[in-house]
Amino acid sequence: MHLHKFEKIWLIFGGVTLVAFIIVLAINAFSHGHHPPSDLNRVVPAMVDQTAPFDQPGLVKKGENKYDLNMPSFAFGYAPAEQVIPLGAEVTFRTTSKDVIHGFAIPGTNVNMMVVPGHVNTATTTFTKAGEYMVICNEYCGAGHHMMMAKLVVK
Amino acid sequence: MTTTAIPKRDASMSLAYIVIAFFAFGIGAIAGLLQGLVRGGMIELPDWMNYYQILTAHGVLMALVFTTFFIIGFMISGISKTTGGLSTFSFRAGWIGWALMFFGTAMVVATILLNDASVLYTFYAPLKASPWFYIGAALLIVGTWVAALGMFSAYRRWRKNNPGKMSPLFAFMSIATLVLWMIATLGVAAEVLFQLIPWSFGWVAEVNVLLSRMLFWYFGHPLVYFWLMPAYIAWYVCIPKIIGGKLFSDSLARLAFILLVLFSIPVGFHHQLMEPGISEKWKFIHVILTLAVVVPSLLTAFSMFAVFETAGRRRGAKGLFGWFTKLPWKDVRFFAPMVGMLMFIPAGIGGIINASNQMNAVVHNTIWVVGHFHLTVATSVVLTFFGISYWLVPALTGRKLTKWVNRLGIIQTLIWSVGMLFMSGAMHFMGLLGVPRRTDYTTYMDSEMALGWIPYYQQMAIGGALLFVGGMLMIGIFIYLLCFAPKGQEEYPIAEMEQNAEQTPRILERWRIWLTVAAVLILLAYGYPIFDILQNPAPGSPPLRTW
Numbered sequence: 221m222h223l224h225k226f227e228k229i230w231l232i233f234g235g236v237t238l239v240a241f242i243i244v245l246a247i248n249a250f251s252h253g254h255h256p257p258s259d260l261n262r263v264v265p266a267m268v269d270q271t272a273p274f275d276q277p278g279l280v281k282k283g284e285n286k287y288d289l290n291m292p293s294f295a296f297g298y299a300p301a302e303q304v305i306p307l308g309a310e311v312t313f314r315t316t317s318k319d320v321i322h323g324f325a326i327p328g329t330n331v332n333m334m335v336v337p338g339h340v341n342t343a344t345t346t347f348t349k350a351g352e353y354m355v356i357c358n359e360y361c362g363a364g365h366h367m368m369m370a371k372l373v374v375k
Numbered sequence: 376m377t378t379t380a381i382p383k384r385d386a387s388m389s390l391a392y393i394v395i396a397f398f399a400f401g402i403g404a405i406a407g408l409l410q411g412l413v414r415g416g417m418i419e420l421p422d423w424m425n426y427y428q429i430l431t432a433h434g435v436l437m438a439l440v441f442t443t444f445f446i447i448g449f450m451i452s453g454i455s456k457t458t459g460g461l462s463t464f465s466f467r468a469g470w471i472g473w474a475l476m477f478f479g480t481a482m483v484v485a486t487i488l489l490n491d492a493s494v495l496y497t498f499y500a501p502l503k504a505s506p507w508f509y510i511g512a513a514l515l516i517v518g519t520w521v522a523a524l525g526m527f528s529a530y531r532r533w534r535k536n537n538p539g540k541m542s543p544l545f546a547f548m549s550i551a552t553l554v555l556w557m558i559a560t561l562g563v564a565a566e567v568l569f570q571l572i573p574w575s576f577g578w579v580a581e582v583n584v585l586l587s588r589m590l591f592w593y594f595g596h597p598l599v600y601f602w603l604m605p606a607y608i609a610w611y612v613c614i615p616k617i618i619g620g621k622l623f624s625d626s627l628a629r630l631a632f633i634l635l636v637l638f639s640i641p642v643g644f645h646h647q648l649m650e651p652g653i654s655e656k657w658k659f660i661h662v663i664l665t666l667a668v669v670v671p672s673l674l675t676a677f678s679m680f681a682v683f684e685t686a687g688r689r690r691g692a693k694g695l696f697g698w699f700t701k702l703p704w705k706d707v708r709f710f711a712p713m714v715g716m717l718m719f720i721p722a723g724i725g726g727i728i729n730a731s732n733q734m735n736a737v738v739h740n741t742i743w744v745v746g747h748f749h750l751t752v753a754t755s756v757v758l759t760f761f762g763i764s765y766w767l768v769p770a771l772t773g774r775k776l777t778k779w780v781n782r783l784g785i786i787q788t789l790i791w792s793v794g795m796l797f798m799s800g801a802m803h804f805m806g807l808l809g810v811p812r813r814t815d816y817t818t819y820m821d822s823e824m825a826l827g828w829i830p831y832y833q834q835m836a837i838g839g840a841l842l843f844v845g846g847m848l849m850i851g852i853f854i855y856l857l858c859f860a861p862k863g864q865e866e867y868p869i870a871e872m873e874q875n876a877e878q879t880p881r882i883l884e885r886w887r888i889w890l891t892v893a894a895v896l897i898l899l900a901y902g903y904p905i906f907d908i909l910q911n912p913a914p915g916s917p918p919l920r921t922w
Contacts, residue, residue: 222626222877227677234673242663245732254733255655256648264914295921320501320919321584323740327809327824330736332649336584337501338913339651354822358740358811360427360495362502362921366817 257333261340268292268318279303279311287311291355293335294318296364298355302371305347309374312344313355322368323358334359347374377773380867385455386771388469390857392448393768395477396441397853403436404846411798411839413816415832426815427493427922434496435487438752439515440480445760446605447472447522450549452771453608454526456867457543458533461525465532468525475518482511493922495813497595498571500587503918506575513567516560523553541879544625545612545869551632552604554886558640558893559597566590574918581915585652586908592643593901596665600639602752604632606759609712610679613763616868617708620686623678625872629883631678634671637893638664641900648735652913657904658732664900665730672723679716707784708776708868711762714792715755722750725803740813743806746799754795758788761849766865768856775863780852787852791845798838805831 223231248254268274273290277299280288285308291298293315305311315324315335322335329345347353357368379386406429412418413426420426451469455461461469485507486492492508530550534542541547566587574582611628615621622628644661647653687698703709725747728734738744765784769776806812810828819825882888 224624224681227627227674227681230677231670231673234669238666238669241727241731242666245662246659249655249659249732256658256732256736257651258653258655258658259651260654262652262913265916295919320916320921321499323811325740325809325811332736332739332741334647334650334740336588336651337916338584341651352823354819354824356809356811356819358814360430360499360813363425363427364921365427365813366815369819369822371822 257341257343259340259342262338263316263340265316265318265337268316273314274316279305282312285309288314290314291324291370292316292318293322293324293357293368295320295322295362296357296368298324298368298370300370302373304373304375307350307374308346308348310344310346312342314340314342316340320361321359322361324355325358326353326355326372328353332358350374377862378864379773380770380865381452381455382460384466385451385461388466388473389448389452389455390768390771391470391473392444392451393764393771394857395473395480396444396448397850399436399440399444399480400846401850403433403441404843404850406430406433406436407846408839408843411836414814415836415839416816416829417833417836419816425490425493425922427495427813428487428490430813431493431495432484432487435483438496439512440483442602442752442756443515443519444476446552446601447476447519449605449760449763449767450526450552450608451522452767452867453545453612453869454529454549457545457869458529461529462532465525465529468528469522472518472520472522472525475521476515477518479511479514479516479518482507483515484511486511490922498566498587498591500571500574500582500584501916501919502922503575503920506572509567509571509575513564513572516564519560520557523557526550526553541625541881541884543869544622544628545608547629547884548604548608548612548632551629551636552601552608554890555597555604555636555639556601558636558897559594559601562590562593562643563595566594577918581917583908583912584916585650585913586905588647588650589643589653589901589905589908592646593640594643595646596642597640599748599752600635600668602756604635606712606715606756607631607675609759609763610675610716612870613766613868614679614709614712615682615686615870616866617706617766618683618686618703620682620689620870621873622870622876623681623685625876626879626883627674627678629879631671631674633883633889634674635668636889637896638667638671640893641896642668643901644904645730645735648732649739653904657900660900662730662732664896666727669723669727676720705781705785707781707788708762708766710785711765711788712759714788715758715762718750718758718792718795719755722747722755725750738806740811741806742802742810742812745812746802746806749795749799749802754792754799758791761788761791764849764853764856766868768853769860769863769865770867772857772860773862774856774860774865776856776865777860780855780860783848783852787845787848790841790848794838794841794843794845796838798835798842801831801835801838805835 317337325332353372355370492504494502642665687701690701692698692701
């Protein structure tokens, strides 16, 4: 097929940029482990309250400055509704839904995940700045969606 | 006796689609205005109306009803124009399709008005809408299939009567658009028929939520190309004629459309990047496939600007960029789509951010995404559809686009664009701050952070109000062109090839090959994940109504 000379240059330039971009994404993902939240664990939605670790929501110390925060989501809130986190801690948020689909986002951090009933999801972040943070639901879940939040206090 | 640009009965059918499209647009615009004002904290809705109800109405009416009716109506007119009038079969299929789509839409709208379907246009199981909402949505889709059959038949008839020739470019591009649409809608049809309808009637107790989402997004991304490709048709085929130029390259245009069919179907998981239950590897494969869609966009950008430059130089433009000023900026048929094209540049960059594996975490489900599709669909595509309407409606009714309406059209385009810049700009910025999408007015119990977002909400509401004014102006112009403009003849612009144009490679019209390649790509991207989900399903969800 005939291609105009400039068109060829343009496409080669675009193609090379694209390949370079994908390679950067791949290095980031597979070499540095920067994957989006993709937990494969499962739980029966109606049994969340009886299933570990969601039967005891809250902060669990896992090591030096390392914590798990197990925080089930439901219409329209999270448990616990308020949590104090030590400054400088690396926290892994673990959640699932007892009912419909929810979001789990902490503005000001890169924690942003989907909460799908039947599935567990996890995301990790380190809090280096003291202050109040919010966990908010950013996926429509019903009439009280805009009230759905939890408070995190980093100190 | 009025003369229409295509046979009169075809013109009336095409108009029947476009009238419903603009009707849906008008109601959707009212819902959009209310949302903007509520979210800006400027008004409160009455008790009998729910924010999420008007959000569902806005999404369904704008993204599904307006676009689908407009696109089918536009493509029917162009196929009639370029293949020499529709056969009785194609004509009947067109009307049956219209009727099915109309009744489907009526059912969908009725259930939303009754507040029995506030599940947003993405359905979102296990939120359970009335089964009639899903049945209406299915009818809307089946209607498009019937209309598509009529268009396939028209295309096939032309090829049979013209052996050895390449089909008219407009017809080819419409067929490619419909092929993409047919393949893509299989996903949502399977979701609605096999999962949601039996479950919402209570015949089965639980639904596999992840599977429903996978099937939805298998459709949900090609859907955006189903909106974009008809705009591309206007850019490739109609605009060159309007500005007094020729087709840049028939083969490039066809190649771009084949690539869109191939690359834009197996890409759904990038909508599910932040989701559990899908492994990192599969997500990455979909990220690569998604980014491949950049190639046909680059082809299109090159072709468009090549056409503009050639046409400008033919009018005596000098210097490197002199041609830019020689373009017919005062012709709304060019101006509206051109603004749409220019807005597609930042819109496309935003799209690359959304599709990228890690950057998505920053913007996922924030109002950035809403800003993004208001730049792509509601600006690039919709301004092109407006631009098409300025010549298509009078061409179909046997009327003239008068000078003052042309001027009004330019004003309309400016109002729409400025409104969109305000609204979408505020949305993009707020998204970076983490402001969620699809959310009623809230200050999150007067949290300091959420209170800081209010001024941007207000900017967004101002943009929304401007858009409403632009939208109502468009409806006024549409009604004028439909019923009151002076009789006359308006051109149906179909560009011709350059005289010494190269022969188009015949392989571009060998559908069997391309459909096979598409099937292989889809199997590659979805085969294993769907097999796995069926073999080893996650715990299901009972139906819930949380509104």
